[in-house]
Amino acid sequence: MAIFNNFPPRTEPVPASELVLENKPADAKASSSRAGALIINADDWGRNIDTTDRILDCVLSGAVSSASGMVFMADSERAAALAHEHGVDVGLHLNFTTPFSGQVALGRLAKHHTRVAHYLLQNRLSQIVYHPGLANSFEYLVTAQIEEFGRIYGTKPRRVDGHHHMHLCANVLLSGLLPAGTIARRNFSFQPGEKSSVNRFYRRVIDGVLARRHRLSDYFFSLLPMQPPERLDRIIAIASQSVVELETHPVNQEEYRFLMRKELLQRPGTVRIDSWNAVPASDIGDKNIKGQSNGNA
Secondary structure, eight states, X not given: OEESOSOOOOOOOOOSSSOOOSSOOSOHHHHHTSOOEEEEEEEEETSSHHHHHHHHHHHHHTSOOEEEEOSSSTTHHHHHHHHHHXXXXXXXXXXXXXXXXXXXXXXXXXXXXXXXHHHHHHOTTGGGEEOGGGHHHHHHHHHHHHHHHHHHHSSOOSEEEEGGXXXXXXXXXXXXXXXXXXXXXXXXXXXXXXXOHHHHHHHHHHHHHHHTTSBOOSEEEESOOOOSHHHHHHHHHHHTTSEEEEEEOTTSHHHHHHXXXXXXXXXXXXXXXXXXXXXXXXXXXXXXXXXXXXXXX
């Protein structure tokens, strides 16, 4: 087994906002030279009817701009049909940890998923350790989910993230299983002191690995916690000059009510809410490539 230990961190510029963060955009000049974007992305689209319907409510109300869709789940096919009907921007939400609940044939898919889930969930450190004995299982699961996404959505995913953020695990990254050139979800952005120095260093390393093959947002946050209010105000300030992804789970009643009341849209200084279609793909890719070629440890 191998642990990540050979990848240098990227050089991190100072953001224009008041919030000081550890993992910042790779090219501050590129970030400050264009308008910012706040992308509110809802996870678990297609997991079940309730989850899909709540996300759709938020999309139709203008409170959520995009979603991450699960395949081989109970509501996956209906969710894909709804996405086509309503023009929902959906990326692939890779699932390695939650049992598939759709009508899929038991056999190789279930066998590989059970093996991988058992490994990833048995220890918090499992995701940072490459397991050579599971390499084929990881590859099978990623390939199967990409192909299923293409079948029900009629196109390959141009965005990829992971349920429980397991798309960032060692077996996926070191094997290069995510399609090159896609937009991939980066690690959470934190203020210094929110996590240990070792934790923050590891996250910078992973973002650096991602940026070699994928396009990334400048920052990534979760909607929760919504208190204190100043936290969301600072995120909005960052989004005025940088591309920010804000993750939400509308199946959570607190988040659903907050989004449907459009409280975020009423806050002072709120920037426009975009889908990933509003973000120039070449701009994101060039920015991250620059960050890798010009960075120094």
